[in-house]
Amino acid sequence: MSATPVPKALTGLDHRIEAAVGCSVDTLWEHRDRGLLDKPLARLADAHRALAAAETSVAFYRVLLHRLASGEFPVDTALFGRIGRTVDQLEQAAAARDERYAGVLAVLEPVEVAARSQTPSEETDLPARDIAALLAIARGAKLHEHLLTQRLSVITASGARVGYEQLQQLEQAGLLERDAAHPVHAGQPVTLTDAGRSALAGTRRPQTTGTGRPVPQVGEWPAAAHSRH
Template identity: 60%
Template sequence: MPPDPAPGTARRAIPQLDHRVEAATGHDIDTLWAHRDRGVLDEPHARLVDRHRELAKAETCVTFHRTLLHRLTSGEFPIDSALLARIDRAAHQLEEAAGERDAATASVIAALEPIEQVGSTTEPDGHEPLMAADQAALLAIAGGAKLYEHLLSGRISVATASGTRIPYAHLQRLEAAGLVSRDTSHPVHAGQPVALTDAARAALADSHRVPDRRPGQCPARGLADRRASPLTPAHLAKGPMPPSEPDLRLDDFEAADERTEEAFSHAIGTEQDMLTALAEHHTPDGAQSYHLLHNGAVTWGIPGEPQLVALHLQRDMERRTFRFEHAQLPLPAMGQSWLIHRGCPPDAIGLMPGMGTAPADETTRALEQRLMGDGDHFALLHSYTRDDPDDMTTVVVLRALDERSPAPFRVLHEEADTDAGTHTLREGGFATVAEALQWCDNRLGGETAPLPPVRLTARSTGPSGTAPAPPAQRPPGRNR
């Protein structure tokens, strides 16, 4: 087994706190680090930068161990006792790294709050001061932002040029306070530009007024405590219907054992509020449930990770206990196939009305149907999901379990058209995994070369002996 890669030494941005630190100090993170190295910061700001550096290092360690664990469980290595031991060790190391990261986060907040409180005075014009979360959101929007609706789950959020995502409820509060406006002439699935109002610019300017200070010191900005926000839920305008929550039906059930309880909490429970039901089926006797879910939390994590969760619940109706299986998968058809091969009726796990985009053509529809039936004949080697509204695309590399397959490695390529609300799915065959991965890298880099054809076997459904037509050529990086 190849040696583990060394953790990177570059600073990893902490979006959840970076904007708050920058809003409180008036400097970006890189400037703060440079000032600390030159020794020009006062004691509170120096302590804050030191804690932030520790947090950046801890976050890098979490990313390293998470990537390592993903690699060990990707199917790249043969399953033996040595691999299982490494997986167990990697999981333990990830747990320790996450604990250190959480402790570092608490240290940053403890060092940051006194600096925020120094400037938390009422503005000269008598208006309520901006709270830290609102100021950070406005600073992020100032660099460019659009409101998007996720085509698959229907969740709505603001994507900013810096990569920060702002929840829709937070945007509504800012709109109700007259701090932001959006261009509703554009459809939300294509992106509605969000901009600061004159009131927001004035509020940011007022918050940047500080008393006289010694040269070289970082100013403390005027910020209100998070609990003192004047933007209450009563200001919220009526918005889109909330996404469908999964009906797990576990209220009267307990996990069958401690291991199941811990695994379910880690895989489903911790992110349950971010799960959107795309499809589900419950057996008449209530003993089994099949769910296809979209995990909105993934869109905030490592770029490219699969966003779908296939979940199979098995209940013991007499003992009132449950067990479960789950898998993270990149395409709905793959999640449906996983559930079908665990007993779910094929006609009972279709996507709910309003969920996802429609197939753009018969080729896409036929390929998805074939994947639902033949999905267990392939192993998932690699995938990358890009949810950039200007280029919503997913690439998947599969390995045929049948060694006699003329194309042992397959690439699935899905593209979504946000204007039309449709998607295309195409398949290509490759002789080596390196060629398949190279095609994916080229596509994600903007190239639009067609996929090589796949010779389908007689048992497969769909058009035999013909290759799916490639999607229409388009400029790199655009979805239309």
């Protein structure tokens, strides 16, 4: 039987991270797993994962200490020993949590500064059609030439096709690049640039409605269920 996944722990920095990157921390983790983040956001995702693991450890020992003191076990020397060990483990887990909290702050603050300094002209506002193409290409794609018609098109790992005209537009926008070392008849690998990955990662600060609630961004993946909360 496979182990049950441990829910991500809520951290005290989740809301700041989400405000800075423009998406939920669940989505940030998903984009990290897909290799869609630039280096600053990848470091932030990794640091947040470490902090979430530390928060989970703190919660585990706190619950264990509560159980030991709940009256479920006889009060004897063995219980005192277990309580003492658990208190030590909780203290060590809290110290590790505080260290990782500081680590998240160290990589989060530059991201916040960059988000605050971002101007409207720097924001990416891609049509849903282009977002869909980038998402498909991010999973693996090659440019092929049809043997009979000589028509060029991108075939993605999922079997979707992206027209050559759209490929050129995305290339000119600096979102895609081709590996010209491979001949077209054999398939030229097409990959996202850092700018393309950033566009998918939703690095813009989210716009808000009059109620202050974020407006969903075009092409943004739905956030995973918040089991952390």
